[in-house]
Amino acid sequence: xxxxxxxxxxxxxxxxxxxxxxxxxxxxxxxxxxxxxxxxxxxxxxxxxxxxxxxxxxxxxxxxxxxxxxxxxx
Amino acid sequence: xxxxxxxxxxxxxxxxxxxxxxxxxxxxxxxxxxxxxxxxxxxxxxxxxxxxxxxxxxxxxxxxxxxxxxxxxxxxxxxxxxxxxxxxxxxxxxxxxxxxxxxxxxxxxxxxxxxxxxxxxxxxxxxxxxxxxxxxxxxxxxxxxxxxxxxxxxxxxxxxxxxxxxxxxxxxxxxxxxxxxxxxxxxxxxxxxxxxxxxxxxxxxxxxxxxxxxxxxxxxxxxxxxxxxxxxxxxxxxxxxxxxxxxxxxxxxxxxxxxxxxxxxxxxxxxxxxxxxxxxxxxxxxxxxxxxxxxxxxxxxxxxxxxxxxxxxxxxxxxxxxxxxxxxxxxxxxxxxxxxxxxxxxxxxxxxxxxxxxxxxxxxxxxxxxxxxxxxxxxxxxxxxxxxxxxxxxxxxxxxxxxxxxxxxxxxxxxxxxxxxxxxxxxxxxxxxxxxxxxxxxxxxxxxxx
Numbered sequence: 001x002x003x004x005x006x007x008x009x010x011x012x013x014x015x016x017x018x019x020x021x022x023x024x025x026x027x028x029x030x031x032x033x034x035x036x037x038x039x040x041x042x043x044x045x046x047x048x049x050x051x052x053x054x055x056x057x058x059x060x061x062x063x064x065x066x067x068x069x070x071x072x073x074x
Numbered sequence: 075x076x077x078x079x080x081x082x083x084x085x086x087x088x089x090x091x092x093x094x095x096x097x098x099x100x101x102x103x104x105x106x107x108x109x110x111x112x113x114x115x116x117x118x119x120x121x122x123x124x125x126x127x128x129x130x131x132x133x134x135x136x137x138x139x140x141x142x143x144x145x146x147x148x149x150x151x152x153x154x155x156x157x158x159x160x161x162x163x164x165x166x167x168x169x170x171x172x173x174x175x176x177x178x179x180x181x182x183x184x185x186x187x188x189x190x191x192x193x194x195x196x197x198x199x200x201x202x203x204x205x206x207x208x209x210x211x212x213x214x215x216x217x218x219x220x221x222x223x224x225x226x227x228x229x230x231x232x233x234x235x236x237x238x239x240x241x242x243x244x245x246x247x248x249x250x251x252x253x254x255x256x257x258x259x260x261x262x263x264x265x266x267x268x269x270x271x272x273x274x275x276x277x278x279x280x281x282x283x284x285x286x287x288x289x290x291x292x293x294x295x296x297x298x299x300x301x302x303x304x305x306x307x308x309x310x311x312x313x314x315x316x317x318x319x320x321x322x323x324x325x326x327x328x329x330x331x332x333x334x335x336x337x338x339x340x341x342x343x344x345x346x347x348x349x350x351x352x353x354x355x356x357x358x359x360x361x362x363x364x365x366x367x368x369x370x371x372x373x374x375x376x377x378x379x380x381x382x383x384x385x386x387x388x389x390x391x392x393x394x395x396x397x398x399x400x401x402x403x404x405x406x407x408x409x410x411x412x413x414x415x416x417x418x419x420x421x422x423x424x425x426x427x428x429x430x431x432x433x434x435x436x437x438x439x440x441x442x443x444x445x446x447x448x449x450x451x452x453x454x455x456x457x458x459x460x461x462x463x464x465x466x467x468x469x470x471x472x473x474x475x476x477x478x479x480x481x482x483x484x485x486x487x488x489x490x491x492x493x494x495x496x497x498x499x500x501x502x503x504x505x506x507x508x509x510x511x512x513x514x515x516x517x518x519x520x521x522x523x524x
Binding site for chain 2: 001002003004005006007008009010011012014015017018019021022023025026027030042047048051052054055056058059060062063066067068069070071072073
């Protein structure tokens with residue numbers, strides 16, 4: 001049964017799966033950056049950018065198999 | 075000689091790009107704009123061109139980062155965080171796409187007001203800034219005068235909270251928690267605490283649901299119904315999206331905060347003024363719409379003022395904006411400080427003209443595109459993007475930035491701050507009090523004379 005969290009209906013099991021995917025990809029992006037770029041100053045900035053991109057890609061993957069629990073009424 | 079066509083093309087391209095970056099939840103301008111500015115300056119690009127690029131970027135970025143807030147309650151960047159509660163109120167009323175357009179309209183008004191004002195009167199206004207920067211010794215502590223503006227505002231937010239007694243007690247207590255954690259970390263971290271407060275209510279509800287007994291309260295059947303009012307043609311005139319009051323407040327506060335941002339925190343100003351205006355309304359929905367719109371105007375205004383006044387008038391980074399995203403302009407790069415090079419090489423009118431052109435091109439382009447597609451964007455997100463994925467992205471980014479701040483300890487420190495914030499929120503302390511306490515924590519704690 002869905003629960004209402006922060007103004008949205010979510011299925012807990014699906015939320016934890018989505019969170020696992022986004023977190024793993026975020027940290028993967030963050031931790032892998034230093035091995036791709038040599039300039040230290042750029043690593044500092046880009047590792048966060050790649051981490052955020054990882055989280056974002058994770059969110060897209062989760063969107064492919066999780067159904068939104070909303071009904072839009074116009 | 076700088077060619078206007080180059081400026082227009084450059085501004086248009088960077089605005090388009092950073093409009094997209096701005097919409098991605100969690101991206102921060104210090105991380106996404108400053109390094110690119112630094113790289114361009116290091117590569118030897120004329121600082122005036124970099125400035126044009128920079129201004130178009132921040133204008134488009136600040137306009138776009140509230141888009142995911144309006145649609146999903148998730149901030150596109152740190153500056154959009156204060157708008158989250160307003161947007162959730164609006165969404166419950168079926169006003170998601172309305173509030174989105176109100177924000178965009180206020181943004182473009184704030185952008186234009188701030189740019190014109192700052193370019194025209196930043197010089198004559200400087201004595202005010204100098205006055206507020208003076209430090210007085212109060213109870214043995216050196217305190218800059220602007221601190222009292224923030225402090226008074228926080229007291230007002232506290233006494234107008236649902237739980238004023240607890241809110242007042244929270245100010246010194248929470249300041250100690252923040253400074254205590256910073257002491258353990260050995261550095262002044264900000265972002266992970268800031269995000270910790272933000273996700274406090276979300277985590278509070280999430281952890282409540284993990285308790286079987288408490289879960290009953292949160293269980294729902296079927297799907298959530300979201301109303302979206304029918305709209306026909308979406309007008310581009312920003313004044314058609316705002317009430318007279320909203321537009322007036324947006325313009326006035328954009329003007330005031332663009333100057334204050336020379337030395338004050340843009341986030342602090344956005345929280346403070348939005349929350350105070352919200353309290354002037356009896357109807358919570360009206361209050362949310364007003365606060366959301368004005369915050370959007372202030373976001374753009376503080377970024378513009380916070381960059382241009384230190385850059386063109388003072389020549390040194392004086393506040394969180396110039397010492398943050400705009401810092402590359404004040405660094406010694408290839409044997410020259412770009413800020414000095416700008417003023418020595420070009421006359422003021424040329425710089426002002428280039429800034430105005432890039433801001434207008436970037437701002438109007440982002441505004442037109444985002445407003446035109448606001449409804450389609452809203453429907454797409456509601457129909458296709460599950461809340462689970464959005465919460466997943468947001469929490470993952472919070473975890474990542476906390477880890478970046480202070481390693482594994484940073485994650486648990488964020489969790490502690492977050493649970494405290496969530497509990498206080500549930501007990502009726504407005505989050506604005508916590509945000510402001512975070513901004514003032516170092517000065518507040520020094521009054522204890524430890």
